Amino acid sequence: MMENPNPNPNPNQNQNQARRRLVCRSVVLVPCPFQGHVSPMLELGSVLHSKGFSITIAHCEEINPPNPSNHPDFAFLPFRLSGDDHQDIFSGGVEALFTSLNARSESPLKECLAHHLKMMPDQKEGRISCIVVYDALMYTGEAAATQLKLPSLILRTSDASALLAYGAMARLQAAGYSDNFPDSKLRDPVPQLHPLRFKDLPTSKHQTLESLVRMVSLVCIKRTSSAIIWNTLDWLEQPAMAKLQQQDQIPFFSVGPLFKLAVPRCPTNLMEEDAGCISWLDKQNPQSVLYISFGSLDFIDERELAEMATGLANSGQPFLWAIRPGSVLGSQWIEPLPPGFVEEIGERGRIVKWAPQREVLAHSAIGGFWSHCGWNSTLESISEGVPLMCSPRFGDQKVSARYISYVWKVGLELETEVMDRKEIERVIRRLMVDKEGKEIRERAAALKEKVELSIKAGGSSYNALNALTEFILSL
Numbered sequence: 001m002m003e004n005p006n007p008n009p010n011p012n013q014n015q016n017q018a019r020r021r022l023v024c025r026s027v028v029l030v031p032c033p034f035q036g037h038v039s040p041m042l043e044l045g046s047v048l049h050s051k052g053f054s055i056t057i058a059h060c061e062e063i064n065p066p067n068p069s070n071h072p073d074f075a076f077l078p079f080r081l082s083g084d085d086h087q088d089i090f091s092g093g094v095e096a097l098f099t100s101l102n103a104r105s106e107s108p109l110k111e112c113l114a115h116h117l118k119m120m121p122d123q124k125e126g127r128i129s130c131i132v133v134y135d136a137l138m139y140t141g142e143a144a145a146t147q148l149k150l151p152s153l154i155l156r157t158s159d160a161s162a163l164l165a166y167g168a169m170a171r172l173q174a175a176g177y178s179d180n181f182p183d184s185k186l187r188d189p190v191p192q193l194h195p196l197r198f199k200d201l202p203t204s205k206h207q208t209l210e211s212l213v214r215m216v217s218l219v220c221i222k223r224t225s226s227a228i229i230w231n232t233l234d235w236l237e238q239p240a241m242a243k244l245q246q247q248d249q250i251p252f253f254s255v256g257p258l259f260k261l262a263v264p265r266c267p268t269n270l271m272e273e274d275a276g277c278i279s280w281l282d283k284q285n286p287q288s289v290l291y292i293s294f295g296s297l298d299f300i301d302e303r304e305l306a307e308m309a310t311g312l313a314n315s316g317q318p319f320l321w322a323i324r325p326g327s328v329l330g331s332q333w334i335e336p337l338p339p340g341f342v343e344e345i346g347e348r349g350r351i352v353k354w355a356p357q358r359e360v361l362a363h364s365a366i367g368g369f370w371s372h373c374g375w376n377s378t379l380e381s382i383s384e385g386v387p388l389m390c391s392p393r394f395g396d397q398k399v400s401a402r403y404i405s406y407v408w409k410v411g412l413e414l415e416t417e418v419m420d421r422k423e424i425e426r427v428i429r430r431l432m433v434d435k436e437g438k439e440i441r442e443r444a445a446a447l448k449e450k451v452e453l454s455i456k457a458g459g460s461s462y463n464a465l466n467a468l469t470e471f472i473l474s475l
């Protein structure tokens with residue numbers, strides 16, 4: 001008689017046991033409350049949920065709270081920041097914002113996590129009942145986890161290449177680099193940081209170098225965390241990944257782009273999307289429209305708005321421009337646009353307050369993305385094969401812009417340091433009309449294909465997600 005290949009009398013039992021082992025594991029996610037950070041964290045929640053984990057989002061109530069009704073599969077642990085007026089968190093610079101946000105989250109987060117643990121069914125001595133995944137900027141997540149004897153993992157929401165550059169800032173400062181670095185040397189290569197030039201370093205005119213270096217020492221370290229999850233692709237940033245891996249010596253899981261792995265689409269937008277622009281795009285020719293957005297945080301001044309508008313008008317290209325209310329300094333929305341601009345543009349252009357960006361980038365009418373090169377926008381553009389026109393403003397955006405234009409060669413950078421209508425018009429034509437733009441578009445299409453392969457069975461991000469699942473189960 002042939003031996004039964006399945007020694008288990010109930011063929012579903014093994015599967016059920018594995019599943020039971022999975023569902024009794026709970027993951028608490030601690031996002032940083034800004035759009036570019038909330039989205040990848042919610043998407044990570046969605047992919048981990050699809051792997052059988054129960055997901056709880058621990059978030060502060062006061063700043064950009066997620067909408068639980070958009071995520072019926074998740075539980076939510078809202079906490080109130082300690083202190084009276086949360087608005088004063090925003091009154092200092094970037095460093096003050098994050099140190100204050102973490103300090104004021106520390107005890108409320110710990111309390112609500114402790115309460116969450118008490119309420120969990122099936123508590124057993126010596127058994128880890130939950131793990132904490134925190135955004136690198138919400139490093140208080142690690143402190144809370146450690147105090148409660150829970151393992152923690154970091155989610156890094158920006159590119160590895162930028163992190164490597166941040167990590168080099170203290171060394172560069174010690175070697176003489178300062179806030180008064182001469183303009184004449186901005187295009188010189190940075191030692192040991194190829195392919196970055198000094199102008200690509202992740203600095204900001206709103207933050208001193210000293211303050212940046214202090215912040216790096218808080219957010220770029222692994223602390224006691226067991227692993228780092230990256231919203232990037234291994235092969236896309238291989239050299240940076242290898243260096244960071246050598247430095248950190250804990251497992252890395254590159255599971256990006258998370259928005260592509262989170263299927264069905266996870267609604268993560270904190271602002272109301274203007275869906276009307278999609279029907280406008282439907283009427284445009286294929287690859288004819290330039291989409292413009294500088295993300296969820298950046299501001300421009302009136303002069304920059306006027307230069308951008310005039311450059312766009314003079315280029316003659318159709319465009320879709322997302323301008324957040326309040327993002328033009330000193331005005332409610334787009335009041336300072338040059339007189340007659342809207343009439344002159346007519347149906348050739350459309351301005352919205354907030355676009356459904358991912359849908360926009362996936363639309364066949366889009367031929368280019370003029371972006372500030374935030375990491376989410378960069379990944380979204382690359383994933384849809386849309387070539388970029390780069391206007392990095394500060395921080396990691398400057399590093400991403402260098403990679404887009406010089407390493408992956410899927411975009412063009414504006415050459416002038418300040419917004420200039422002539423340069424804008426010239427670069428729009430290079431990207432949207434000239435032969436050069438056609439070649440860049442072909443490279444972007446090839447990169448899109450590589451990304452698509454990476455998230456399919458056997459691809460690097462697909463495998464990394466499975467490895468991450470196993471890793472969490474092994475903790």
Ligand code: UDP
Binds near residue numbers: 269298354374
């Ligand atoms: N975004 C959007 N509609 C807009 C502008 C931005 O949906 O009109 C989304 C975009 O898809 C991205 C995020 O906001 O996921 C911005 O993140 P990014 O890292 O690019 O920039 P940040 O806002 O953090 O500077």
